[in-house]
Amino acid sequence: MGKFTDECRQLLDLVGGKENIAAVTHCVTRMRFVLADPKLADIEAIEALPTTKGTFTQAGQFQVIIGNEVSTYYNDFVAVAGIEGVSKEAAKDAAKSNQTTLQRLMANLAEIFSPLIPAIITGGLILGFRNIIGEVYMFGDGTQSLIQTSVLWNGIYNFLWLIGEAIFHFLPVSIVWSITKKMGTSQALGIVLGITLVSPQLLNAYSVASTAAADIPKWDFGFAQVDMIGYQAQVLPAILAGFVLVYLERFFRKICPAVVSMIVVPFCSLLLAVMVAHFIVGPIGWAIGTAVSDVVNAGLTSNVKSLFGAVFGFVYAPLVITGLHHMSNAIDLQLIADFGGTTLWPMIALSNIAQGSAVLGMIFLQKHDEQAKEVSIPACISCYLGVTEPALFGVNLKYGFPFLCGMIGSAIAGCIAVTTGVTANAIGVGGLPGILSIQPKFMVLFAICAAIAIAVPLILTLTVGKKKGVSSDAAPAEDSAAPAEQAEIPSGEVHELKAYLTGKTVAIEDVPDAVFSSKTLGDGMAIDPENEVLTAPADGTVTIVMEGSNHACGLRFANGMEILLHIGLDTVAMNGDGFEPLVKVGDIVKAGDPLIRFSQEKIKAAGHPAMTIMVVTEMGEAKDISFLTGNQVDANASVIANL
Numbered sequence: 095m096g097k098f099t100d101e102c103r104q105l106l107d108l109v110g111g112k113e114n115i116a117a118v119t120h121c122v123t124r125m126r127f128v129l130a131d132p133k134l135a136d137i138e139a140i141e142a143l144p145t146t147k148g149t150f151t152q153a154g155q156f157q158v159i160i161g162n163e164v165s166t167y168y169n170d171f172v173a174v175a176g177i178e179g180v181s182k183e184a185a186k187d188a189a190k191s192n193q194t195t196l197q198r199l200m201a202n203l204a205e206i207f208s209p210l211i212p213a214i215i216t217g218g219l220i221l222g223f224r225n226i227i228g229e230v231y232m233f234g235d236g237t238q239s240l241i242q243t244s245v246l247w248n249g250i251y252n253f254l255w256l257i258g259e260a261i262f263h264f265l266p267v268s269i270v271w272s273i274t275k276k277m278g279t280s281q282a283l284g285i286v287l288g289i290t291l292v293s294p295q296l297l298n299a300y301s302v303a304s305t306a307a308a309d310i311p312k313w314d315f316g317f318a319q320v321d322m323i324g325y326q327a328q329v330l331p332a333i334l335a336g337f338v339l340v341y342l343e344r345f346f347r348k349i350c351p352a353v354v355s356m357i358v359v360p361f362c363s364l365l366l367a368v369m370v371a372h373f374i375v376g377p378i379g380w381a382i383g384t385a386v387s388d389v390v391n392a393g394l395t396s397n398v399k400s401l402f403g404a405v406f407g408f409v410y411a412p413l414v415i416t417g418l419h420h421m422s423n424a425i426d427l428q429l430i431a432d433f434g435g436t437t438l439w440p441m442i443a444l445s446n447i448a449q450g451s452a453v454l455g456m457i458f459l460q461k462h463d464e465q466a467k468e469v470s471i472p473a474c475i476s477c478y479l480g481v482t483e484p485a486l487f488g489v490n491l492k493y494g495f496p497f498l499c500g501m502i503g504s505a506i507a508g509c510i511a512v513t514t515g516v517t518a519n520a521i522g523v524g525g526l527p528g529i530l531s532i533q534p535k536f537m538v539l540f541a542i543c544a545a546i547a548i549a550v551p552l553i554l555t556l557t558v559g560k561k562k563g564v565s566s567d568a569a570p571a572e573d574s575a576a577p578a579e580q581a582e583i584p585s586g587e588v589h590e591l592k593a594y595l596t597g598k599t600v601a602i603e604d605v606p607d608a609v610f611s612s613k614t615l616g617d618g619m620a621i622d623p624e625n626e627v628l629t630a631p632a633d634g635t636v637t638i639v640m641e642g643s644n645h646a647c648g649l650r651f652a653n654g655m656e657i658l659l660h661i662g663l664d665t666v667a668m669n670g671d672g673f674e675p676l677v678k679v680g681d682i683v684k685a686g687d688p689l690i691r692f693s694q695e696k697i698k699a700a701g702h703p704a705m706t707i708m709v710v711t712e713m714g715e716a717k718d719i720s721f722l723t724g725n726q727v728d729a730n731a732s733v734i735a736n737l
Contacts, residue, residue: 096170098163101143106175108143109156110134115177120168121666123615123658125158132156141492147614148469161615161658161711165638206272206333207424209701212606213268214427214521217261220254221519222531227251230534262520265427266291266325266332273336275701279343283364287339290368291332291376296324299431320373327431329424330386331379335371342367387428394437400513403441407508408501410445411486426521435517435533440540441508443480443528445500447547448507450477450525452500453485454548455555456493472613475603479611480524495558496551503550507543514539588653588716591631592685593727595623595706601723602707607663610707615658618709619721627676628659628690628706629730630683637679640666644673647689654714660707661690662697672696686730 117128267288274284343363453474477485490497638648672693
């Protein structure tokens with residue numbers, strides 16, 4: 095009998111039985127189910143299982159967080175269930191059956207914009223900083239900005255526009271590239287098509303409104319004339335052009351003989367795509383995008399704008415659950431292109447803050463519940479920093495009333511934000527740091543709205559929670575007995591963990607993966623690697639080597655501490671390509687011994703960050719760990735954690 099056989103039998107029943115499982119797979123920390131009827135899953139009972147650290151549903155998959163023993167758990171589960179697992183990609187395909195057409199559309203839109211979000215956030219912060227030094231008149235009795243008093247700051251102001259322009263004005267290049275990458279066609283052709291949309295040969299999109307129709311340059315083909323207009327910062331024209339290129343390339347690859355495909359396919363695909371982009375879908379996309387932004391802007395500036403803000407603030411968190419919130423990225427970017435800022439995005443940031451504050455209320459209510467705080471405290475922190483999934487799925491939806499309290503607080507804050515015209519330069523960090531992306535003249539107003547988004551859900555959650563009997567005065571639970579297997583771990587001294595790679599150390603809260611950043615699996619840190627050999631941070635025993643994908647391993651040290659080392663994010667999808675395990679389960683290793691060799695080039699080519707995470711999944715005899723992050727370290731030399 096396997097280690098988790100009994101619990102797996104319980105899990106099988108709790109997910110609705112074998113007949114309710116359309117597909118099952120796993121990554122390095124989670125069981126991933128595609129359920130025929132997701133409503134049959136008893137989430138509360140599943141989360142009460144001893145080894146289950148939480149659940150959430152995403153992109154049609156019901157995911158159960160297990161931790162670094164998920165591989166063993168998975169093997170026991172498929173043995174008990176009498177079913178065969180599938181690959182991660184096959185599970186994704188199967189999960190589409192649980193999504194509506196609209197959800198699939200939103201999922202595709204999310205996959206297009208997800209790779210672009212870091213650049214867009216960076217651009218928003220840069221624009222915010224430029225506004226502070228260029229448009230806040232704090233010198234000369236309120237008549238001069240910083241750039242008017244300093245040659246240095248004026249130079250910085252002008253230099254930073256180099257980055258801001260590249261991110262926003264040339265956004266179509268990134269969008270078309272992302273589409274071709276997602277659809278598996280030639281990314282180089284996508285980049286070229288994107289460049290043709292923003293070529294300096296064309297009239298800049300920002301100059302169209304101020305240029306007389308007779309003065310707009312044209313291509314004259316004799317039988318027809320076409321306006322030579324650029325699509326700087328335009329979203330929909332770029333999306334339409336990208337899909338035109340994708341389907342043209344697929345068509346020509348299908349009909350073209352392999353012997354000439356290298357010449358015919360790219361030539362015909364690109365030439366026709368550029369023509370269709372400028373002659374047909376570009377103007378259509380511009381008209382539709384402008385109409386959408388005009389409608390949204392009208393709602394945000396009309397006589398009923400307060401109601402609009404309240405409704406949007408109230409429903410945004412439910413939209414996150416359905417995935418429909420991804421549409422807001424495209425609308426925000428179109429508003430920025432058309433009106434120089436967005437009043438929609440501040441409400442999104444306020445909604446995140448409100449949900450985090452509801453979790454804060456649960457922390458106070460459950461201050462004696464150590465098991466609950468293991469989830470709620472990191473979820474609250476990550477929510478305030480803009481990552482809402484741990485808060486929504488791990489706490490607020492679990493209890494119900496905190497979710498509603500957060501929605502109410504978000505509605506009130508959103509109403510005030512829209513009424514007072516709070517505007518952001520661009521999309522930013524969707525939580526408390528979001529104030530850095532707000533236009534300077536609205537920063538104080540945003541701060542007031544943020545205070546409301548903190549206070550209202552907190553007070554409501556505390557009030558309702560006490561009435562429901564979720565009392566902060568409950569007696570602390572007695573310490574449960576330690577598992578028998580822990581008693582068998584030999585004692586020993588481990589005073590330090592050394593750097594497992596060379597590179598920049600990163601706080602785990604800044605890892606762009608909600609399961610890690612929320613500390614659901616445990617505390618830890620990450621390193622942006624400069625080398626390509628993962629090494630042991632201390633003497634120990636290899637407990638896990640991720641079979642097939644080879645992108646992660648686990649170690650146990652003499653003091654009972656256990657860690658998980660995870661190379662890259664979502665690299666399980668690479669199916670082992672670029673990863674070479676240098677150890678096997680049961681091997682004894684010394685600090686600095688090589689564990690896994692990997693290829694950064696292949697990881698980046700697959701579209702994944704190479705950031706490598708270390709999570710302490712079991713503390714053992716260690717009492718406290720101090721992670722030293724934010725600095726450069728050398729592998730096997732610099733101490734990164736003191737015990």
